[in-house]
Amino acid sequence: MSRQHNFSAGPGVLPESVVQQTQEALWELEGCGQGLAETSHRGKAFDAVFQRCKDRVRTLLGLSEDQEVLLLHGGARTQFYQIPMNLLRGGTAAYLDTGAWSHYAIEDARRFGEVVVPWSSREQGYDSVPAAGQWGSVPAGTRYLHYTSNNTIAGTEYDHVPEVDGTWLVCDASSNILSRPIDGSRFDLLYAGAQKNLGTSGVTLVVIRKALVEAGDKDLPPMLRYDKQVAKDSMLNTPCTVGIYVVERVLAWIEAQGGVAAVDARNDRQAAAVYGTIDATGFWHGKAQRASRSRMNVTFTTGDDALDARFVKEATAAGLHGLKGHRSVGGLRASLYNAQTDAAVDALVAFMKDFEQRVG
């Protein structure tokens, strides 16, 4: 076989140029005489990659001087407990419950304090996220509001950043980070597993305001303390060097595309093409409420499990990979992360139309 169109929900498609650069770096990293996977994380060559990576995060997210950039182990799910362990400490936090992953984050947070849930679509199968200004309110003294900016399984996404007043804003942006222009300086803590829009699995980006670093619990093992991670520049132990290299290259690729705005425009076009196909006739059904539809993960179904399974099988045979919905919800899902190609989306749309004509 050769490389096929890749609609995987994560790890997801990367720009081919980044894959090629990583192949070359594995043999020798930027003329340093050692391979990317074999060179010290404290050596000059990797340090240059690491510092460039953090700088690009700062630029692309528009961070301010009072925000720190960490590149940690553990995936976003490690942040689910590290955040409340550091910042909740018996107080109250508010969580918007918009998907399986936000629910896991809530379960972890409840171990460390009071959790209020001002908004939830759990009873509706997580088919929506709150509209701007509609998420409700929090009790006075709430430490932070946590939300999940894109819900990979349900296929829903906020098209805005929730407004907060007098409480920290914490966001799990794993599956739509840098997919649209946002003002990164608004977030008190922003985190993302890398394996969707930033790179591959093994690295977690954490952007944290200095006030939260200071407010974090100091009576914890060093690996769990944000202040220790900041002081050691994410190197309390060996970071995931290959993964960090890939993130740095993906960020450079975003810049080369024309920045987040250019990527945003392409994401818009691609999502419109697939949703347009879904909405054109009564054959397909989008699973998320229209106002909450994700541009990153398009969830849909024919309404018939057997037909969905046939679609996946025939699509795979036609070179369209990764279209099966998450095992917990079934149906179909096309993930259109930043690196998704127009060619793949065109092929998907053509295949959907052909399939509909054949079996509809």
Add this chain to the structure above:
Amino acid sequence: MSRQHNFSAGPGVLPESVVQQTQEALWELEGCGQGLAETSHRGKAFDAVFQRCKDRVRTLLGLSEDQEVLLLHGGARTQFYQIPMNLLRGGTAAYLDTGAWSHYAIEDARRFGEVVVPWSSREQGYDSVPAAGQWGSVPAGTRYLHYTSNNTIAGTEYDHVPEVDGTWLVCDASSNILSRPIDGSRFDLLYAGAQKNLGTSGVTLVVIRKALVEAGDKDLPPMLRYDKQVAKDSMLNTPCTVGIYVVERVLAWIEAQGGVAAVDARNDRQAAAVYGTIDATGFWHGKAQRASRSRMNVTFTTGDDALDARFVKEATAAGLHGLKGHRSVGGLRASLYNAQTDAAVDALVAFMKDFEQRVG
């Protein structure tokens, strides 16, 4: 430049064949139509890699049926707290204090119970590990004995597995795992960051006996529970897929070398060549006590900081990279992990002799 001889203490040298296989897999993983870094951790292609990886660990370590194999995030340093968090819980554990990393493990463990240290070389600059049968004893009811089988910074290594009686045996084998034949079934918990002898950074191997999985604290976030990680086959979230692939390929390479015994014999020869050069005249000084010398990390010095610095500089210029000692102790260090080549060791020995002749 091109690839130079690599004596890095970690991430360290990999077999060139593994680097080449990883380059190929990044473009497309084993004919699956997707790149290694871009394919779902739950897809057939990666699952085959994952299961093969665990099977090879079982075979090469000689594990028994009551031991589980996990491939986790976080590095060995995450195990420093995850182990006592799960297994100590107010009880007593014994730690052998043989290096900076074992000391960090002790500091973390003290948060979760009583720690006794029956043996320490801290006051002697960690220049030794206990000889067989000489580590002392533990109080009745001690939950486990923890030791670090190779100390990367000091350059010391156990040539045996400490005997325990009625207490669990826990080992941080990050820097010498699979470098010599050991009976893996003796360990109740064995862990290793991958970036020295197993692969590259981002993956941690944890071998844990079922009794310890069961005994672990169940009142923790899922990511910190061994039972949850076992139940989900290390996939409570997306594992470090690229890193796991590299581990699987390194294990296959060990098998192709003739297994651990063949690798052990080469490690013996290589270490003997470098230590032999150190001991041949009075010019070089080995830093560890002879009986405790590590075959993985040879630490030495001319006894003169300026001369050591000159050696590092000239060696680097001659294509011998990564010979500077750890920044906390200075001096020189040649890491001779499993994948170290005879050509690199020959070149190092020749360069040492030449350097000595020129400046001695």
